[in-house]
Amino acid sequence: MKNNVKCSPRSYHLFFRNLANPVKISIISSLKEAPASVGELSKKLKIEQSKLSHALTNLKNCSIVNAKQKGKHRIYFLNKSTILPMLNLIDKHRCKFCPNKK
């Protein structure tokens, strides 16, 4: 059964805006491999803790990531169902239309 409900332009804008940030893309790239706590991400990506925290809060508001508490750590994990196909679309797009840009 196909879903035909369309978002408003504003919703599209908010969605893209939330992703248009290098820190968030790094987070997504890392969580694609495995879930991680803020501290682990901070160490791995060499990004300051509160910076990650701000970014993760935004991504969570959009349900691009989710979190579960585990002791004093909060483990973030990627909601892959939207973002992975989306990144694949970009991969293909760039192959087809922007082959010279890295």
Added chain:
Amino acid sequence: MKNNVKCSPRSYHLFFRNLANPVKISIISSLKEAPASVGELSKKLKIEQSKLSHALTNLKNCSIVNAKQKGKHRIYFLNKSTILPMLNLIDKHRCKFCPNKK
């Protein structure tokens, strides 16, 4: 045959950044229906000409739109192959994960 070439995080970032703008989303929404010149878009969307021109230049650099000259008008048209599936992903995402937000 499946395509497995992956973009750099920076490429993803640039792609999303280019879309994270209400003017550009309006343009895309309009061109989804039909190609149009800058003047037509300006009239339809009530957006000032040079503003559109700046936005269209960016979208064109990313091959999200293309243009053909027709007399003194430049007709922009949407490269639907990437953006339409991407908007569909967002539609679905919001249905599933953010049903209460408009």
Added chain:
DNA sequence: TTTTCATATGAAATATATTTCATATGTCTT
């Protein structure tokens, strides 16, 4: 070849987003 209409461009002004840092909150351990 001058005028007119259509679009593009550059740069300053403005708006918006990100970063930083001090501190608050929350969860365990003792």
Added chain:
DNA sequence: AAGACATATGAAATATATTTCATATGAAAA
């Protein structure tokens, strides 16, 4: 319940993107 560790939050400082406006370029018509 006090201390230690992990994460979140608010707000000012900073960085980045968008808008605006004056003007340039380009194409067609006169």
